[in-house]
Amino acid sequence: MTIQSVQSFAAGQWLAPDSGARPIESALTGRVIAEAGRSHLDAGVLLEHAKTAGGPTLRDMTFHDRARMVKALATYLSQHKQALYDLSYHTGGTLSDHKIDIDGGISTMFVIASKGRREMPDARVYIDGDVEYLSRDGSFLGQHICTPLQGVAVHINAFNFPVWGMLEKLAPTLLAGVPAIVKPATATCYVTEACVRLMLESGLLPQGALQFVAGGLGDMLDLLGPQDIVSFTGSAETALKLRGRANILENSVRFVAEQDSLNASVLGPDAKPETPEFSIFIKEVCQEITVKAGQKCTAVRRVFVPDSLLDAVVHALKQRLSEVVIGDPNLHTTGMGALVSASQKHDVLDKVSQISAEAERVFGDPNGFEISGDDVQDGAFLPPMLFHCADPDAARNVHDVEAFGPVSTIMGYRDLDHAIALLNRGKGSLVASVITRDTDVARQLALGSAAWHGRLYFNNRDSKDAATGHGSPLPHMVHGGPGRAGGGEELGGVRGVLHYMQRTAIQGSPDIVSAIAGTWTDGSREITEDTHPFTRTFEVLKVGETLHSDSRTVTLDDIETFARFTGDTFYAHMDEDAAAANPFFPGRVAHGYLLLSFAAGLFVQPDPGPVLANTGLDRLRFMKPVVPGDSIQVRLTVKQKTKRNDEYGEVRWDVRLSNQDNETVATYDLLTMNAYAASS
Known part of the structure; x- marks a missing residue:
């Protein structure tokens, strides 16, 4: 089998891996399919190229120019996405998983481009808020404006979404007028490289606007300055190491983090087994356990249900999970594929052992399950696993340890106050969902827990046909969360663009303010x-x-x-x-x-x-x-x-x-x- 050499794109040149390359295994067979990385990366060359070539060209464009560019890129990728599908099977995902990653990323680009055209001016300055009148006679005014950072955005992405993870950061970065250096996780970087090649081959990007690093960044983070920004997705442990580097702290380098979190789903007390809400809950929890084999930063890790409904929920979840076919994602009958690698499988099993100290496994035996398909028995497969914690108040691991795979723990709650307390034990999450039709239940849970969650997702019979799902970050809404989830925000329409811009207060006469802001102000000439x-x-x-x-x-x-x-x-x-x-x-x-x-x-x-x-x-x-x-x-x-x-x-x-x-x-x-x- 030919081993693919995943190359880096630096200062306008593709660089092949060298003696410092790491092997990449197929999630399906365990065999080496690619290699990536270099023993030395001249990070200063990449940064200089971005700042001298990419940055000035992007900043010379208006927001609408950049929005049209992002839309054209999305259109080009949409026309060539089949190649990305074909390559993605080695990551372990099914076609449905690939569509979430690839189609989701392309769709995000379209939305961000649209918002750029509709909500931002055809100009180089973004006006933030209304004019402030700083004098009685109106001769001295204040206005907040946003302009692009004059540095580089370094995107460090996780393995689970090699396309969406890149595009959801890249679209607002380009719209802001900032060049990007993309560094994906090595395990799936071959898919990201293919996507980067498509964008570069389109001819739509200015030179220096996009560079790509397969493997390590070298000393790049130690060379960043006050105008640069790091946007990170990954584990809380890695984020802490990166954002704590002396150079990042000394230069106040912006660091946007989207980290792992113990996301949860709550079944409202009104959602009895005979209600549509009960069925919605069972369906969504099972989806979050099995989609991408549970390898989603937004997956449901904790499941909270009323004590009186605990047995009914466990029975229903076990029944639905038992219908999931595990195996080769190339087969149309497969419902759940493999984890991304053998090392990831071992990590999940290690976390499962910690959860097992406080919870009983009620479904899914990792030592005895069936894998469908030929030549995949050595792949990184695990069954969906459901645990029950009988004493969630005394437990710690179920609220602290995330098994980043098809694993979830169900717990009972006495009343809504108890549910809120348990929900917030995760110390900050990207998303929590509540399935209820009772508006008082929704309001009480929102007031009690919103401060601990980046997104609250409510669903019931009235919204089920339009709802996008617990685990689906949307480009219109912020994606991030407090505390353990990283304390950052991405997406959110124009909000995501502003992360890559500097807000500045300008003060002066109406004519001065109008000239800078590009909009007429009362009192101007x-x-x-x-x-x-x-x-x-x-x-x-x-x-x-x-x-x-x-x-x-x-x-x-x-x-x-x-x-x-x-x-x-x-x-x-x-x-x-x-x-x-x-x-x-x-x-x-x-x-x-x-x-x-x-x-x-x-x-x-x-x-x-x-x-x-x-x-x-x-x-x-x-x-x-x-x-x-x-x-x-x-x-x-x-x-x-x-x-x-x-x-x-x-x-x-x-x-x-x-x-x-x-x-x-x-x-x-x-x-x-x-x-x-x-x-x-």
């Missing part, structure tokens, strides 16, 4: 043109371009006509005495939405032109009531421009309505889609 802004195409409009409208007097007849026409006859508009008795109104006042309608009439240019559609308004505030006889005027200013495609872009307008005394009566952001010259 206004630009006046001879033509109406609605007649000007997207690329011609300037941020700060302003129209001051004529004024219009609001009459009592206007108010009554609007009330009759819309049916909004609220007393503040129709009853003088009742309105005057209200502390907010001097008497009858104009409808807020009447003012919006009049405002549109004052600033709209009615002829066909570049404005294609009004897509909504944000941040509407009514500041001061308008009474009959008052007049209103509009100031309309181009606040921000965001390109959407080659035909049109979104214009965000700052709208201010003022009365005859120049007092602000309403403000809002108007959103329109405006065409480019070629399409208008």
Whole structure:
């Protein structure tokens, strides 16, 4: 059999393994299938290449440029993913497992790219929060902005997800504008290498944006500086060693950790055996024990059920687990494949012996189980194992020791307070799930345990068809957890991108703040043109371009006509005495939405032109009531421009309505889609 040489990609060159290479065994046969690693890695060359080639090019792109790049990468990988499936069988997983890893990683890239286009500006600066007015007259302002770190992101990934583990970190890193050096676990790095080759062959990545290390990092962590970041996934023991290095501490190098944790699932007291919730619970717990052979950082390690339902749950879990076929994942009948390696199997068995000191094994004999398939009897297979701990309050190992395989321990609880106490004994987890339809149960468990968990997943008959599962981190939601789980967060949409950026408070005049942030701020210089802004195409409009409208007097007849026409006859508009008795109104006042309608009439240019559609308004505030006889005027200013495609872009307008005394009566952001010259 040919042994694959897994190469590193450093400073634009592929480097073959040398005398320092480590052998990699197939999880299915135990035979050596690859080798990876080098006796020496010039880490300084990789870091310098990333900082001088990759970083400047990425930072010169806008968020939308980077988002389009990430989307194109995901599309390219999706078109070539079969090669990754084929290679992944040697990791021990089934096709379903591979899809979680490969399809899940690609899907994460698509989501992050979409959020980059929708929630971030077509600019190089991300605005964090609202403008802070630091002076009474508005001449001195504050604004928080985020800009890319000017260093390198070093990604250290675990063996269980060789593709998803890389892509879920890489997508937000690239979107932030930071180059990455990827170092996967050696046991499955051959799959990661294949994925990296595809991305590089696509031609979509700037030089230096992505480098790959198969094997050890050498002294790279000792060369990092304050602008660099380490994103780690793996064991708590390894994370402690890495984040405790002197150079990491001395330079305050950012260290984001996603570590192992004793995740748990709780069956609510309302979920009796005859309910749909009971069936959902049994199904999800069994999935979490067997998917990826239990080698997931989010897998259920502890199972908490009401004391009265303990026997029923154990019986149901044993019945379902007994139906799982263990063996060669290439066979379509196989339900659970192998662990990643013989060493991982030995580690799991060692942890099982520690759990056995406090809990009775009620299912799964590691010394006597059937393995389906030919030529796989020497593979790293284990059966799903279920333990029962009769005294969870006195036990320690079941709350402290994680067997990173198809192993879980079931425990009974007396009441919800007891369940919460047991749940939190894990000292911090990535996820805890609760299967209940009782909203009071859900609320009590959330209030009592949310502080100890990065994610709380609730499911019942109402959400089961749409729910994604206890063990599925989603790119929209944060992935991480407190305490033992590492204290970090990944994903979470734009939140994950901001890990690779620096938040800076800027202070200055409105013009200075606007120039840096790329968005017009109240008090900034206004630009006046001879033509109406609605007649000007997207690329011609300037941020700060302003129209001051004529004024219009609001009459009592206007108010009554609007009330009759819309049916909004609220007393503040129709009853003088009742309105005057209200502390907010001097008497009858104009409808807020009447003012919006009049405002549109004052600033709209009615002829066909570049404005294609009004897509909504944000941040509407009514500041001061308008009474009959008052007049209103509009100031309309181009606040921000965001390109959407080659035909049109979104214009965000700052709208201010003022009365005859120049007092602000309403403000809002108007959103329109405006065409480019070629399409208008």
